[in-house]
Amino acid sequence: xxxxxxxxxxxxxxxxxxxxxxxxxxxxxxxxxxxxxxxxxxxxxxxxxxxxxxxxxxxxxxxxxxxxxxxxxxxxxxxxxxxxxxxxxxxxxxxxxxxxxxxxxxxxxxxxxxxxxxxxxxxxxxxxxxxxxxxxxxxxxxxxxxxxxxxxxxxxxxxxxxxxxxxxxxxxxxxxxxxxxxxxxxxxxxxxxxxxxxxxxxxxxxxxxxxxxxxxxxxxxxxxxxxxxxxxxxxxxxxxxxxxxxxxxxxxxxxxxxxxxxxxxxxxxxxxxxxxxxxxxxxxxxxxxxxxxxxxxxxxxxxxxxxxxxxxxxxxxxxxxxxxxxxxxxxxxxxxxxxxx
Amino acid sequence: xxxxxxxxxxxxxxxxxxxxxxxxxxxxxxxxxxxxxxxxxxxxxxxxxxxxxxxxxxxxxxxxxxxxxxxxxxxxxxxxxxxxxxxxxxxxxxxxxxxxxxxxxxxxxxxxxxxxxxxxxxxxxxxxxxxxxxxxxxxxxxxxxxxxxxxxxxxxxxxxxxxxxxxxxxxxxxxxxxxxxxxxxxxxxxxxxxxxxxxxxxxx
Numbered sequence: 001x002x003x004x005x006x007x008x009x010x011x012x013x014x015x016x017x018x019x020x021x022x023x024x025x026x027x028x029x030x031x032x033x034x035x036x037x038x039x040x041x042x043x044x045x046x047x048x049x050x051x052x053x054x055x056x057x058x059x060x061x062x063x064x065x066x067x068x069x070x071x072x073x074x075x076x077x078x079x080x081x082x083x084x085x086x087x088x089x090x091x092x093x094x095x096x097x098x099x100x101x102x103x104x105x106x107x108x109x110x111x112x113x114x115x116x117x118x119x120x121x122x123x124x125x126x127x128x129x130x131x132x133x134x135x136x137x138x139x140x141x142x143x144x145x146x147x148x149x150x151x152x153x154x155x156x157x158x159x160x161x162x163x164x165x166x167x168x169x170x171x172x173x174x175x176x177x178x179x180x181x182x183x184x185x186x187x188x189x190x191x192x193x194x195x196x197x198x199x200x201x202x203x204x205x206x207x208x209x210x211x212x213x214x215x216x217x218x219x220x221x222x223x224x225x226x227x228x229x230x231x232x233x234x235x236x237x238x239x240x241x242x243x244x245x246x247x248x249x250x251x252x253x254x255x256x257x258x259x260x261x262x263x264x265x266x267x268x269x270x271x272x273x274x275x276x277x278x279x280x281x282x283x284x285x286x287x288x289x290x291x292x293x294x295x296x297x298x299x300x301x302x303x304x305x306x307x308x309x310x311x312x313x314x315x316x317x318x319x320x321x322x323x324x325x326x327x328x329x330x331x332x333x334x335x336x337x338x339x340x341x
Numbered sequence: 342x343x344x345x346x347x348x349x350x351x352x353x354x355x356x357x358x359x360x361x362x363x364x365x366x367x368x369x370x371x372x373x374x375x376x377x378x379x380x381x382x383x384x385x386x387x388x389x390x391x392x393x394x395x396x397x398x399x400x401x402x403x404x405x406x407x408x409x410x411x412x413x414x415x416x417x418x419x420x421x422x423x424x425x426x427x428x429x430x431x432x433x434x435x436x437x438x439x440x441x442x443x444x445x446x447x448x449x450x451x452x453x454x455x456x457x458x459x460x461x462x463x464x465x466x467x468x469x470x471x472x473x474x475x476x477x478x479x480x481x482x483x484x485x486x487x488x489x490x491x492x493x494x495x496x497x498x499x500x501x502x503x504x505x506x507x508x509x510x511x512x513x514x515x516x517x518x519x520x521x522x523x524x525x526x527x528x529x530x531x532x533x534x535x536x537x538x539x540x541x542x543x544x545x
Contacts, residue, residue, distance in 0.1 A: 008344065083374075114475050118397035125405025129377075132409070136370060136416050144416075151413050155406060175394075175477060308520065 018110050022099050030248045031061035036289075037296050044300040068244075071237035076138060079234065083137035088239045091130030091246035095253060098123040102256050103178045105266045105280035116177040117165055120257055124161075124212060127250060128154040131214075131221060131231050134243070138234040146230025149307065150214060150221035156314035157211040163322035164205040167329045168194055168261050173340025181265030183340070189270035195262040201325055202262045204318050206294070209254040211314070213247065216299040218310055255291035256284075263287045349389055356382040369415045373408060380404050394477040 035050065035057065042049030050057035075081055101116040103109040113119055128151055135147020169175065171194065172183045186192025195202040211218040222230030232243055259265060264287075266280030305313070333339045359378040366372050380403050387396035474482070484492050539545055 113393070115393050115397050115477060118394070118401065122397050122400040122405060125401055128405075128409055129412075132412055132416075133374075148413065148417070151409055155409055158405065312520075 015110070022110060023096060026096070026099060026249060026252070027245070029252060030245050031065065033248050033252065033292060034064070034244075035061050036292065037299075040293065040296045041300045044297070065241070068237060068241040073237040073239055074234075076140060076234050078139040080137040080139065083133050084234075085239060087130050087134035087137060088235065088242035088246070090133065091127065092242040092249070094123055094126050094130065095246040095249035098253050099256075101177055102253075102260065103181060103265060104284055106178070106182075108266075108281065109178065112176065112178055115175045117169060117175045117180065120177075121162065121165060124250075124254070124257075125154075125158050127212070130243075130246065134235070135231040138231070140234055142227045142229075143231045143233045146221040146223075146227050146233075150231065153211055153214070153218065153220060153310060153314075156311060157208045157318075160204055160314065160318035160322045161208045161212065163319070163326050164201045164208070165261070167198055167201050167322070167326050170326070170329050170333060171198070171340070177260055177265075180260055181267065184264040185267055189268075189272075190264065193262060193264035193267070198262065198325075198329070201322065202258075204322055205258060205262065206291075207313075208318065209258060210295070210298065211310070213250045213254055215251065215295055217302040217305050219304060220307055220310060223304060251292065251295055252288060255288045255295070258291055259284060259287040263291075345389060349386070352382045352385040352389070356386065369418070370412065373412045373415050376411070377404055377408050380408065392476055394480060 038060075039049045039057070050060040053059045053063045075084055098120055100110045101113050101119050103112070131150040131154075132147045135143040135145075135150070138144070168180065172180050174180070174183075184193045210216070214221050220230075221227075222232060227233070232240060235243060266284045268275035268278065268280075268283055356379050359375045359382065362375040363372045363379065366375060380399060384396040384399045384404075387393070387399060537545060
């Protein structure tokens with residue numbers, strides 16, 4: 001029995017502890033991301049934002065959570081009950097399991113997969129199922145329309161995300177996320193991160209993750225002016241809360257992927273005194289927060305895309321451009337003999 | 342060891358069970374969802390074999406793209422599945438025949454490995470030991486050196502299939518308003534606007 005504990009029990013307990021150490025801060029981050037969004041948008045629109053619950057509105061996310069928790073879960077009578085409740089769970093689970101391969105600092109990763117980048121790509125491509133199943137299982141018109149839009153949108157932008165990832169991988173020579181960050185550790189500090197040499201790809205990646213997370217200006221699946229609330233229309237209470245948590249956790253996740261691929265992960269901007277005192281995790285968090293600020297900034301600034309414009313941007317602009325850039329990068333690396341071993 | 346054996350039987354049973362549910366469930370959307378479950382479990386089997394690259398590609402390509410389009414189409418179609426089932430007995434012999442042929446082929450391959458171990462070595466000869474390269478690199482070096490022509494031919498076939506599908510389904514529709522962004526950008530006020538002085542009481 002002792003042997004069994006040593007082989008299976010103890011490692012399992014350690015892994016569970018690590019998972020909790022990732023998931024709990026993540027959920028708190030999601031809760032405060034909603035407050036961050038409301039505060040930033042309020043300041044951009046010369047309002048105050050939530051400022052009643054708690055000091056400076058700091059308890060607002062908890063109040064919102066408690067409210068959603070005590071509401072009644074309503075399942076529409078024509079809905080497919082199992083799939084209706086399964087869809088929000090799927091969205092939420094997918095937004096959590098991707099964090100298993102994200103390196104927060106050197107060696108600070110739950111599972112250092114050899115194919116980490118592909119794993120992230122696979123998980124993010126599954127995100128569409130939560131929305132499609134929700135739209136179909138609701139057995140209602142607006143959710144269904146939202147689900148169809150979302151399926152087409154997420155599949156379209158996945159293609160250009162794939163090409164962007166390939167360009168980065170060409171420069172790294174490995175599918176491991178820790179290697180991706182380490183290969184950006186050059187002598188020029190932040191100027192050797194990939195967002196400088198691959199700047200157009202960085203922009204395309206950022207716009208594509210806006211579309212992938214169904215955020216403004218690509219939030220057509222839940223366009224409130226036309227579709228009520230899109231695929232979320234029939235959801236209430238905790239089922240809705242799971243969608244909400246999943247969506248915001250996905251935003252943080254996508255920002256984290258962007259940080260790992262282009263902004264040097266946990267690396268400080270320059271390897272000199274005041275910067276390298278701060279631990280890598282903090283740098284990682286700061287970079288994510290900056291990207292999230294841009295997410296919110298975009299939301300407060302840009303009007304929603306029309307559906308045909310969205311498709312045109314994905315297929316006729318991003319896809320050819322990123323494809324050409326893959327060829328150019330590969331050619332450049334071969335010509336100047338810079339292919340990583 | 343025992344855990345990986347248990348995991349294998351779990352995933353294998355789930356694969357077979359969900360594959361069975363694909364053909365037996367009444368609702369086509371459920372069929373597609375069971376198909377996705379089958380894909381997932383096959384990916385898990387790949388992971389157990391140590392082929393993590395293939396597992397991820399299986400999920401990215403089949404679950405992330407192909408099955409989404411499947412689901413997309415099946416949800417939009419209004420098929421009556423009980424009608425589709427009426428020809429079941431009629432097609433049973435052909436289906437059974439194909440199944441038996443596949444079964445015999447599988448038995449030949451696996452039986453061949455069992456009868457002569459050299460055949461098995463022949464199939465796994467080109468790869469080097471896992472300690473030198475991980476399996477993503479091994480796949481890459483095999484595909485792009487030894488099998489590069491076959492790989493290119495496969496790519497060409499896919500390209501032809503893609504162009505064929507586009508040619509067959511594309512139709513030119515007339516009377517559709519298309520947005521040409523360049524035209525909108527280059528439009529000047531003079532092209533579309535006339536400033537007139539309107540005298541009172543005379544109209545334009």
